[in-house]
Ligand code: PHE
């Protein structure tokens with residue numbers, strides 16, 4: 001506890017907060033996982049179901065994190081200590097731990113995207129799928145991977161260490177518009193490729209039969225993706241909302257963030273599949289290194305593929321960076337709020353720890369997968385579930401009052417929100433958690 005109260009930093013502008021939240025949301029989840037999910041699990045039929053989850057599960061859960069952050073103006077640990085009693089007071093620790101674990105290997109994957117940007121510019125990509133795979137295996141772990149993990153971590157430290165206004169807000173105001181513009185540009189380019197129409201048909205053909213046959217596995221997958229893609233369950237949105245001073249319309253901000261995240265995910269599919277189909281690469285069964293193997297090989301086959309590929313991987317690296325700073329901010333905000341440590345020191349110490357924790361993942365892909373499964377499928381869902389239960393069941397009056405600050409009387413919308421959170425969101429998270437644990441022990 002600091003004896004002198006230093007005023008806590010805040011976002012300089014509304015757009016700064018929105019860009020930061022969009023930057024956090026838009027990441028590897030949109031670019032790698034989402035398009036392949038749509039392609040394989042029913043096309044437009046899956047898209048409709050996913051959108052329902054985004055609206056009915058993701059949106060209410062995001063508002064829960066927003067109100068907790070703005071109400072307490074604290075990091076997740078401090079926030080939960082303030083609003084929770086008994087064992088609830090310790091839930092914030094789950095968020096900080098999750099952020100720490102996820103970022104350790106997220107940074108390794110981000111290092112690969114830097115490597116593949118350089119690869120395109122330097123040597124171009126290998127068109128042969130087998131050789132491309134062998135190349136990925138060589139580059140993905142070992143000294144190369146550790147070095148780029150360090151480079152990426154350093155960038156995160158510099159931005160987070162510089163503060164909310166001068167660091168994160170400034171960075172996302174450059175990065176997020178760049179991601180949006182380049183993504184649109186690449187999609188327009190992809191539309192001119194000869195495989196485009198075939199690709200659109202594969203990506204978007206509504207196949208209700210696929211969903212009917214597999215809905216027991218598709219449903220939880222869509223729900224889990226909705227949560228991950230919106231950066232929920234890690235305290236990111238609590239932390240970012242804690243730097244909001246004014247009485248802003250949180251529901252509107254949430255809708256904007258969700259709209260951008262969904263749009264970028266969708267448009268990425270309009271890039272990835274035309275490239276794959278034009279190069280004659282099979283979009284099925286992407287596997288862990290998907291964009292680094294099949295997509296890279298497809299770039300190897302296209303005219304100017306080295307350049308398009310480098311732009312693509314460079315954009316992925318930027319998207320990963322704007323997500324990584326949000327994860328690091330969760331941990332750093334805790335250290336700055338609760339320990340008497342200044343921000344730059346906190347960023348260096350936390351970043352150093354993350355670098356060390358990430359070394360096993362940069363050394364061995366199997367370990368990276370284990371970290372990923374444990375954090376994504378268990379820690380993240382658990383933290384999200386506990387928070388939603390606490391706020392919707394035990395603190396609903398406080399939550400509605402906080403959401404109304406900046407909007408005015410919500411009427412029945414307020415109750416609809418709370419009841420969605422109490423029932424559907426909780427149910428979906430419990431199912432996802434059970435499936436996640438079963439999957440992990442297997
Ligand atoms: N939302 C990010 C994505 O879609 C992942 C992420 C999760 C980033 C949690 C930060 C925090 O890739």
Ligand code: NA
Pocket residue numbers: 024025026027029030228229230231261
């Ligand atoms: Na996302």
